[in-house]
Amino acid sequence: MGFDEKIHNMSQRVVGKAEEVAGKVTHNQRWEQEGRARVAAVDEDEARQRAKDVAKAQEATGHISHDERLRLERRDGA
Secondary structure, eight states: OOHHHHHHHHHHHHHHHHHHHHHHHHTOHHHHHHHHHHHHHHHHHHHHHHHHHHHHHHHHTTSSOHHHHHHHHHHHHO
Protein backbone atom coordinates (compact mmCIF):
# COMPACT_ATOMS: atom_id res chain seq x y z
CA MET A 1 0.00 0.00 0.00
CA GLY A 2 1.45 3.32 -1.03
CA PHE A 3 1.83 6.42 1.09
CA ASP A 4 -0.98 8.22 -0.78
CA GLU A 5 -3.37 5.35 -0.10
CA LYS A 6 -2.45 5.35 3.58
CA ILE A 7 -3.09 9.10 3.86
CA HIS A 8 -6.40 8.75 2.01
CA ASN A 9 -7.52 5.90 4.26
CA MET A 10 -6.51 7.80 7.38
CA SER A 11 -8.47 10.87 6.30
CA GLN A 12 -11.52 8.76 5.45
CA ARG A 13 -11.30 7.06 8.86
CA VAL A 14 -11.19 10.49 10.59
CA VAL A 15 -14.14 11.74 8.55
CA GLY A 16 -16.10 8.58 9.35
CA LYS A 17 -15.41 8.82 13.06
CA ALA A 18 -16.34 12.51 13.07
CA GLU A 19 -19.55 11.75 11.23
CA GLU A 20 -20.36 8.96 13.68
CA VAL A 21 -19.72 11.20 16.70
CA ALA A 22 -21.74 14.04 15.19
CA GLY A 23 -24.60 11.60 14.68
CA LYS A 24 -24.42 10.46 18.30
CA VAL A 25 -24.33 14.03 19.63
CA THR A 26 -27.25 15.19 17.47
CA HIS A 27 -29.14 11.91 17.74
CA ASN A 28 -29.03 11.61 13.96
CA GLN A 29 -28.98 7.89 13.22
CA ARG A 30 -28.29 8.39 9.51
CA TRP A 31 -25.03 10.27 10.17
CA GLU A 32 -24.01 7.73 12.76
CA GLN A 33 -24.61 4.82 10.37
CA GLU A 34 -22.89 6.56 7.48
CA GLY A 35 -19.86 7.21 9.67
CA ARG A 36 -19.70 3.56 10.69
CA ALA A 37 -20.09 2.48 7.06
CA ARG A 38 -17.24 4.79 5.97
CA VAL A 39 -14.91 3.37 8.63
CA ALA A 40 -15.92 -0.19 7.68
CA ALA A 41 -15.16 0.55 4.01
CA VAL A 42 -11.69 1.80 4.98
CA ASP A 43 -11.10 -1.33 7.06
CA GLU A 44 -12.12 -3.50 4.11
CA ASP A 45 -9.85 -1.59 1.72
CA GLU A 46 -6.89 -1.89 4.08
CA ALA A 47 -7.48 -5.64 4.49
CA ARG A 48 -7.61 -6.07 0.70
CA GLN A 49 -4.36 -4.12 0.31
CA ARG A 50 -2.64 -6.20 3.02
CA ALA A 51 -3.76 -9.39 1.24
CA LYS A 52 -2.24 -8.10 -2.02
CA ASP A 53 1.01 -7.30 -0.21
CA VAL A 54 1.12 -10.81 1.26
CA ALA A 55 0.49 -12.37 -2.16
CA LYS A 56 3.30 -10.28 -3.67
CA ALA A 57 5.66 -11.38 -0.90
CA GLN A 58 4.68 -15.02 -1.45
CA GLU A 59 5.33 -14.63 -5.16
CA ALA A 60 8.73 -13.08 -4.46
CA THR A 61 9.73 -15.99 -2.22
CA GLY A 62 8.51 -18.57 -4.73
CA HIS A 63 5.59 -19.87 -2.68
CA ILE A 64 3.08 -19.01 -5.40
CA SER A 65 3.40 -18.24 -9.10
CA HIS A 66 2.75 -14.90 -10.74
CA ASP A 67 -0.39 -16.30 -12.39
CA GLU A 68 -1.67 -17.57 -9.04
CA ARG A 69 -1.14 -14.13 -7.45
CA LEU A 70 -3.04 -12.43 -10.26
CA ARG A 71 -5.86 -14.96 -9.98
CA LEU A 72 -6.12 -14.30 -6.24
CA GLU A 73 -6.18 -10.53 -6.76
CA ARG A 74 -8.92 -10.81 -9.38
CA ARG A 75 -11.00 -12.99 -7.07
CA ASP A 76 -10.59 -10.55 -4.17
CA GLY A 77 -11.49 -7.59 -6.37
CA ALA A 78 -14.72 -9.16 -7.61
